[in-house]
Amino acid sequence: MSQSSSETSHIAEGTRRTRGLNPAQDIALIGVFAALIAVLAFAPPIPIGNFGVPITLQTMGIALAGLVLGPWRGAAAAALYVVLGLLGLPIFAGFVGGFGVLAGPSAGYLLAWPLTALVTGFIARIVLRRGSVRWRVPLLFVAAIAGSILVTHPAGIVGMSINLEVSLREAFFFDIVFWPGDVIKSLVAAGAAALVHRSAPWILARG
Template identity: 80%
Template sequence: MTTHPAEQQTPAPDVPRRRRSRGGIPAQSIALIGVFAALIAVLAFAPPIPVGSFGVPITLQTMGVALAGLVLGPWRGLAAAGLYVALGLLGLPIFAGFAGGFGVLAGPSAGYLLAFPIAALVSGLIARAVVRRAARRWWMPLLFLAAITGSILATHPAGILGLSLNLQIGVREALMMDIVFWPGDVVKSLTAAAAAALVHRAAPWVLVRR
């Protein structure tokens, strides 16, 4: 019995698929996570600016963390910052001042370091909504708000707690120590927002998949 031409199935067109690793994660995402973890490490090597006598300098690490969240989004941003922190704790000298190892957890910067993945997550959640829904002319100011929100909700509270515990001082005194980082954070957040806005204008697919 012959099949009527109208009943013959038309072969489905080839649909391009993203290359995936054996674990099911897109290879592109794995590469971007590694690149941004390396970027945070490179920014940590910039000469730190000493602040006061409590041992936490101003560095560019937080700008790299903000960039990871703003460019990659919440989960890949968290993974990039988490990979950076994990490698540093395992002994690679990739923290500020070429420090590394679990000994940094006893230092005054411990809270700031441990908050990096959460800061990237918070910034990334807001950035993803911005790139999906906001007009392009609003991207930079809204991405700045995303970056600074990550600092306000994660980096600074954890940093204050770390200062209080490891220096054995009161929370109020730790808060006064932390305030000196705020002007620098504003500048770094503005820079990260400008860079992220340029990336998303050129390649919005990096964050928003069709």
């Protein structure tokens, strides 16, 4: 059997197994990825600029949730993480939590993450179904960076504009400093997600 045929069979088997997932397994995966995002938040944030938004690894966890779990479970994992943090668990960057973070410059980014995972997951589902295995990592990278560009950054810019009382133009230039890091984190997330889908294609959310 050729490599292509073997890969196709592997994906087909993964699809059959995915359809067999039960709600308990879905909930478990959502919880695991919410915990993963929280663990990544514990990595020391890198202060940058003077506007109070550090570089963190949380965004890589959000991308992974969408890329691995698909849109709905990925969004649920991101939403669970955000809700638990807003309820007071110190799981945001810098070991903080509570509704007070919504008055800070990071508010827009935090609130955007469930939608970011949703968009990333939808794009990932499309590319995994239609794209060649050879191009899986580049295509997943496109999905991750698209979610960031389309959702996270615009929401972050609006949040900084409101909470820092600066113009959207100024907030846009504050946001630019995060772009190179997002490219790197999206690439790492795409590589990790590709490995997961290669070894456990059944994990992707139902089609």
